[in-house]
Amino acid sequence: MDFSEQVNELQRKYDEMRKELYGQLSPVQRLSVARHPHRPTFLEHILNITDKWLELHGDRAGCDDPAIVTGIGTIDGMSFMFIGHQKGRNTKENIYRNFAMPGPEGYRKALRMMRHAEHHGFPILTFVDTPGAYAGLHAEEHGQGEAIAKNLREMFGLRVPIITTVIGEGGSGGALGIGCCDKMLMLENSVYFVASPEACAAILWRTADAAPKATEAMKITAHELVELDVVDEVVKEPLGGAHGDPYSASQNLKEAIMRHMKDLLKLDPDSLLKHRKAKFRKIGAVQEGVKLDPRFKRKMKPRDAHLDGEQPPQMT
């Protein structure tokens, strides 16, 4: 008795349903994929896409933050500096990695590596996957804010190409601290937010139960961020999420990175810096050219200058 026809038909139906179910994930669903405990981590992608890999350690100032992993390696024979947030693959590892929440030492380690990369000619590939920078006493005392700020400014001066890929959670300033780049890619189920949906819900809706509403409202998914001109490309994941087929997800990542890198490598350093600056300069939505109701400006100091030769400011 041959049931192969019926089996094939059932298989076909199964594949179709799976496509339907996973084809159109909602932001809330994508958030849970982004936070899935088996979602491939930074190191897992590295080991899938590099031919050679050498982890480098330390901030040379008393610490080697386990939440950020740095190192050099090759993809298709070409050397890059790799920097990423590293989540644990189980609870024990997560505790060791501090759940990928770096302290100021992590950002300073990253900066040291980025300068090292610039010095030697390694383009920089950063991988974002963090719930946020660590909110602890030691972190505050040691200048968590300053460490992130320093990275934000310095990344705009690094004279090598920088590609950032959000592979999981992009937790606010903690993510941006290694995310000022020439090209920003996002795995399709990853998210990038200014505040976690839970925090946003607690503050704006005054109940953590509103987290799903906050998730929808804040537009944190890859496709939404492409629309907002923040992200340059969405990298496809295998159906159901990267955790279902990590190797394929890594290969998609590798292909996208190398494709963008090919273009960036053609640019001289000054052009690179100019484009990087322009990429972020254009982000923001303001209204102007419309004179506001004077009631809305009554507490602004009005012009009272009689400066000779000082005309209303014009930008050239």
Added chain:
Amino acid sequence: MLHIKFSKQNKSVCEERGNHLSMDSMERIEPSIDPNTWIPLDEDTISKDVLSFCDEESYENRLIRSQEKTGLPEAVQTGIGYSNGTLIAPGVMDFQFMGGSMGSAVGEKITRLIEYATQKLLPLVLVCASGGARMQEGTVSLMQMAKISSALHYYQVQKKLLYISILTYPTTGGVTASFGMLGDIIIAESKAYIAFAGKRVIEETLGQKVPDGFQLAEALFENGLLDLIVPRILIKGVLSEISDLYSSVPYKKN
């Protein structure tokens, strides 16, 4: 008990404990800028509701209500003016407007101020007061941190111009983690609350109370994060002195 008039005469400083209460932007700018020298920039620049955001109220409505209530179009005033005879480019944030939160308008106004100061080679002074990034603009708000830092790279690192940041009560979140902590000189007001992560978040993370005085200016000073703590009443004078010191350098071979 505080007598408001007396308090304002005293620049909103509590005589007894030296606490600098929060102060609105107009009250800061007025005494700092020489008479008849102020040119405001981007007065009509306001944020758009880029996400069509609505929590308990639409962002659009919230903006209008804040504008009506505070008499400010946004959480920062920028401009140029003389201070003790030196032309400077100040930006002054205002906590009254939506908790001084930074969205597209604050990001754009500060970026433009920095660009203008770069072009005209003016010293830059940013007075910070903020609860952090404006959640109603989502990741677009977050990117304002990068946008401003990018402008500061050109201004400070490439053009080697002087930027002084003044941290006031309160300075938190995305402002601390971007331009707040990038001043060539960082001045704080006495007892100013200056933080990256807020007290409540830290207590939730650690499951324990945070020690008293933990994120106040004096504590940051002890930890080497600030250059100076200056009483409000002396700020104008101190800025002049600093400006003089930096303009008298004998070896600027750039």
